[in-house]
Amino acid sequence: MKSNEWLHGFRHSSPYINAHRGRTVVLTIGGDAIAHDNLINIIHDIALLSSLGIRLVVAFGARPQIQSRLDAANEESTFHRGLRVTPEQQLTPVLEAIGGLRAYLESQLSMGLVNSPMHNARIRVSSGNYVTARPVGVLDGIDFGYTGQVRRVDVAGIEKLLELGHIVLLPPLGYSPTGDAFNLSYEDVGSQVAAALQAEKLIMFAENQGLLDENAGLIRELSARQASDRLAAGMVQGHDGDLLRAACDACVKGVRRAHIISYVDDGALLEELFTRDGAGTLVSGDNYEQIRQARVEDIGGILGLIQPLEEQGILVRRSREMLETEISRFVVAERDGTIVGCAALYHYPDEGAGELSCFAVDQAYRRAGRGDDILAMVEKLARGxxxxxxxxxxxxxxxxxRERGFQPSTVRELPGPKLASYNTQRNSKVFVKALSQTG
Structure with missing residues (x-):
């Protein structure tokens, strides 16, 4: 007797098809997934999702392909804190590797052979300079060169393409107003784009079925807070940690759900979207703000926020005693009873100058405008x-x-007391912003 299992499954997928139609879904596909034999099936599934009316953005990575180019050019690779250092002489092979993958993915999404799942798909794929980036800068004295981080997403540009039914293909590249190109983490691109678009879902491909627990069992579901706790406890590391961090970041910024699924398992993407149990790990957003003057009871929260940055050498160390005496100089961003951002203002009245110092935003809450809000509060206080x-x-x-009006200056232009205490070993750069008294 002929099995009708496919018919049963097809009928029961209808509610999920209706729920996803017209929604925005961001996919991230790493270079390892692109090199895997199962990529062709993932391409077919992407085509199917597009035909069902799902608005798709695909952010891709190119790490093994970049490494291959650099090896061929006898260029040594340097990594620090899990990031590739991209000196100027290595930027060309990086761009070549990424450009080659972009062309390859466009070609795969353009297939339309008879008797293939892509027949008559006629997918339109668009890519471009939709991500603005900034350099990572100097960490632990190491200049990361042309390795960057997402700074801004051209939401209007991407939305216009999605409305036209295009699949938007985003490389791990970002561009700056100075005309520079930066090598980005594709997980960061996917997470920040999903947040900026307020996407329904962020789906990330990994080698494993999803996130695994200490007994190699699949973790079916985590809240963003549970996921963040696992990361803080060091329970998830390596590439899985990068994916989970990106998932948390997206959910905290408004993406309803993030999924981590396997690029090895055929059909994992469809199973995750169109079946009740799914195929991988689901990370869901927590539904829980104000910028205000800091109070003594905020000191513990401020310490918890700045100590990791102090240990990394990003911020100058401050003791609890120092915070207690200087708490009136601080402003904080509070969310659901937790301090997620802070900054201090030090006044040098003899020179009409003020220092913005100890400026920090919790990593899970960055790139959502909190830094701008804190800066606006400090500027208001400074004018006062x-x-x-x-x-x-x-x-x-x-x-x-610089994007917010600060101009490069020199150490010699610092107020006298600050110049006397300047730490030459940190080699910090100085930027100044003139404040209009009208605000």
Missing amino acids: QGIQRLFVLTTQTEHWF
Whole structure:
């Protein structure tokens, strides 16, 4: 007797098809997945999703392909804190590897052979400069060169393409207003684009079925808070940690669900979207803000926020005693009873200057405008104190401050007391912003 299992499954997928039609889904596909034999099936499934009316953005990676190019050119690879250092002389092979993969993926999505799942698909694929980036900068004294981080997403540009029914293909590249190209983490691109678009889902391909527990069993579901706790406890590391971190970041910023599925298992994408149990690990957003003057009871939260950055050498160390005496200088961003951002303002009245210092935002809450809100609060306070120029010392966030009106300056231009205490070993860069008293 003929089996009708396919018919049963097809009928029961109808509610999921209806639920996803017209929704935005962001997929991330790493270079390992692109090199795997199962890629052709993933391509077929992407074509099917597009034909069902799902708005698709595909962010892809190219790590093994970049490594292959660099090996062929006898270029040594350097990694620090899990990131590739991209010096200027290696930028060309990086761009070549990424460009080659982009062309390859476009060609695969353009197939239309008779008797294939792609027949008559006529998929339109668009790519472009939709991600603005900034350099990672200097970490632990190491200049990361042309390795960057997502700074801004051209939401309007991507939305226009999605409305036209295009699949938007995003490489692990970002561009700056200065005309530079930066090598990005594709997980970061996918997560930040999903958040900016307020996508329904972020789906990330991994080698394993999903996230595995300590007994190699599949973790079916985690809340963003549970996932963050596992990361903080060091229970998830390596590439799985990168994926889970990206999932948490997206969910915290408004993406309803993030999924980690296997690029090895045929049909994992369809199973995750169109069946009740799914195929991988689901990370769901937690439904839980204010910028205000800090209080003494905030000191514990501020310490918890800045100590990891102090240990990394990003911020100058501050003791609890120092915070207690200087707490009136601080502002904080509070979310659901947790301090997720802070900054301090130090006044040098003899020179009409103020220093923006100890500026930090929890990693899980970055790129959602909180930094801008904190900066606006500090500038308001500075104007109220008659401060005419605001300066900041930074080793990594040069582009962020320049984008917000800060101009390069020199150490010699620092107020006398600050110049006397300047740490030459940190080699921080100085930026200054003139403050209009009208706001």
